[in-house]
Amino acid sequence: MKILVCLKQVPHQDARLDLNADGSWIKEDGIKFEINSYDTFALEEALRIKDADPTSEVVVASIGPDRVTQALRTALGMGADRAVHVKDAAVDGSDSLGIARVLAAIATEVGPDVVLMGLMSEDNNASAVPPMLAELMGVPHATAVVKADKGAAGFRVERELEGGALEVVDLPLPCLLAVQTGLNQVRYASLKGIMAAKKKPLDVKTAEALGLTGKVGAGAAKATIRKVYHPPKGEGAEILSGSADEVVAKLVGKIKELGLL
């Protein structure tokens, strides 16, 4: 089985979020990046399929500047077979549909039986690219997947609904699964894996090479982020000050006042 895993590199969850000069996004220089947590679960799921069927091939793909190489090397170290890195300033400023077009072009070259990716990214929180990519590829999809069982002809998946309910759906191959966090326990790259990863292929591609000139990037985007800002503060919490002992005394006082102590 051939599996395409789409990864996004996002600011580290604990990174300080300062705004850039024109207030259109965060300031990215000087902060740490990591693989989007949702995508790590997608990669793990792909690697488990390969563990069970070693004839499987896991291809990881990502879009972005030089820093993305590190994310792809990590994925190769965890066990992916090869990587595709679309590194091209012409892709900068793409909206979700532009990103989906880039990934669809990669999917055409790879020819996967299944595409695995995270339900959403930790930065833009949009959940937009997976269903768009499935539409462009002309394959069925499921989102918020918390369980994926591979059968002979396809996958039986469980989708997360509200309040802990689940929907069970059968999807034939090829298909796309956008996974929820927590569907497996993600492995770490072993030292042996990291060493082996150095010899695995990592292809760097441009938008032009993928036949996407003029179809992606800021010029083709149908929606733009005009500005980002810290949400207006409401009344918010009364923040207690003082030493730890003073703070604890005030907390105990409040719990007593609530009649709970």
Place this chain on the structure above:
Amino acid sequence: MASILLVAELQKGAIREASYELVAFAKKLGGDLHSVVLGSGIAGEAEALAKRGGGKVYVCDDAALANYNVDGWAKAVRAAADASGAETVLFSNTPVGWDVAARVAAGLDAAFVSDAFDVRPGPVFVRRIFNGKLDAEVAPVAGKVVVTVQPGALAAFEGTGSGSTERLSVDLSGLRAKFVETKVASSKGVDLTKAEIIVSGGRGVGAPEKFPEVIQPLASALGGAMGASRPVVDAGWLPHEYQVGSSGQVVTPKLYIACGISGAIQHLVGMKGSNYIIAINKDADAPIFEVAQLGVVGDLFEIVPKLTAAVKTAKG
């Protein structure tokens, strides 16, 4: 006047309230309103929507739509978008909306805005990003736009309307996704909904052994229950029954103490109805402080054990 199509949803045999929130959103946006209802045996529900502000309601009534099906929904919504000439298509950001809306947007070659909680003149849509830490204003450049709207962001439309219904026939052959069943949440183990006091830990607790060492003792000292946020459960530190949030338990205790929880939207939805909220977090900018009444910006490993000891002393 620009045409708007609203994709209504059914829940327990009726149009769900989130769909009437879409009516309110559409009225704020301004335009000629159309709706589409999908399901099997849904004429009555479609009538109800038409009478409560849904405008012209397209009815896709087909046995193949008895349960949600991504291919069926995509086809039927596309057909309704064509029939209504919609410039704007609105979904609720629910398990249906987040599954199919972006797919419809790609098919229509439209702009897509996810989980908007407000719209300003332009239109400019406002949404929350970075797990609640920032807001973004998103403007469609031109042409069609598909938007999912955050449930609960606007009050549901409560007025009446003189809408109409029209049957919409769609070829639903060749659907590839097949619905198997819906599994309801299992209610084994911890029922946090009945707890008067909940002490919850998040990613900031740092390691699984810290829950029995640090969080549980405070919960026990107060005679309450221990809870957790999603990352804790995802990491396998605690089982799912401890999870508070939109995909876990929705709780309303008299006192909720959040320790090392930053306050992602999905967690806030599950606990913001608590009578009193105390938050302890090292990050002063954490969104949890927006819903808490009392906050401590500091190290939970210093504060929580001292608080546990003080509670025990106070109880004698």
